[in-house]
Structures are given as structure tokens and as C-alpha cells.
Amino acid sequence: MIYDFERYEGVVEPVPKIKTPIEEVYFTGNMLSKYESCTESLKNIIDTDGDDEDAWDKFEEHFDKFLSMSWMSIWDGTRYDIVFYGVSGYTGYLMMQYLKRTALKRNPESFTFAFAGRTLAKALDPS
Numbered sequence: 705m706i707y708d709f710e711r712y713e714g715v716v717e718p719v720p721k722i723k724t725p726i727e728e729v730y731f732t733g734n735m736l737s738k739y740e741s742c743t744e745s746l747k748n749i750i751d752t753d754g755d756d757e758d759a760w761d762k763f764e765e766h767f768d769k770f771l772s773m774s775w776m777s778i779w780d781g782t783r784y785d786i787v788f789y790g791v792s793g794y795t796g797y798l799m800m801q802y803l804k805r806t807a808l809k810r811n812p813e814s815f816t817f818a819f820a821g822r823t824l825a826k827a828l829d830p831s
Contacts, residue, residue: 742766785815 737743745763752759791799796819803817 706732735817736770739770742770782818783816784818786817788817789820791819 731760745759745766749763788799806812
């Protein structure tokens with residue numbers, strides 16, 4: 705049972721929110737370490753004891769990119785009907801075979817698709 709303690713005065717100890725594994729990896733303070741340009745510029749600020757204006761400018765530029773998450777993707781804005789994540793090697797080969805059979809059917813329904821999370825070379829390698 706969940707109680708509403710908002711209407712009471714005093715100290716209420718918050719119940720910790722249980723995080724999913726994805727939240728634990730990507731939505732914590734450790735996420736900043738995933739963007740190396742930001743951590744490198746932060747290291748430069750620390751190394752210069754915060755006296756270098758150029759280091760601060762670079763950090764602010766990279767931190768703005770970090771907050772917007774624009775550094776995480778090379779997505780060009782195209783929307784796809786189906787997006788396959790992590791298909792490479794043999795799995796990618798099987799997906800391509802299935803898509804070819806589906807697309808070559810008589811009167812196929814048109815659709816767009818993309819492979820995400822892999823480089824082009826890795827998605828094309830059938831090994």
C-alpha cells in the first residue's frame with residue numbers, strides 16, 4: 705500500500721526508486737564518462753586549477769552537447785518503420801534474408817528499415 709505523506713509536515717524519508725539495468729548504466733553520474741570530449745575538457749580545467757578560459761569554453765561547449773545527447777547518435781532524422789538493434793554477422797545475414805523474402809512477395813506492403821548499433825561493415829559481414 706502506498707501512502708500520501710505530502711500533506712504532512714515534518715521529515716519524510718523518500719523511498720528509493722528501483723532502477724532498471726539500463727537506468728543504472730546510462731542515467732547516472734557515470735554517463736558523463738561515456739562522452740570522452742567532455743571528460744577530457746574537464747580534466748584540462750582541473751589541471752589548470754580553473755584558470756584557463758579556453759578550457760572553460762571547451763568544457764561548456766562539450767557539456768552542452770552532452771546535455772542535448774547529440775553526441776550519442778549520427779541519426780540523420782529519417783524515420784523508419786522497423787529498426788533492428790544489434791544485428792550483425794550471422795544474425796544480420798538472417799534478417800536480410802527474411803527482409804528480402806518479405807519485400808519480394810507479390811503485392812508487398814512497403815516499409816522502411818534500419819540496422820542500429822552496428823557499423824556498416826559489421827552488419828554486412830555474414831561470419
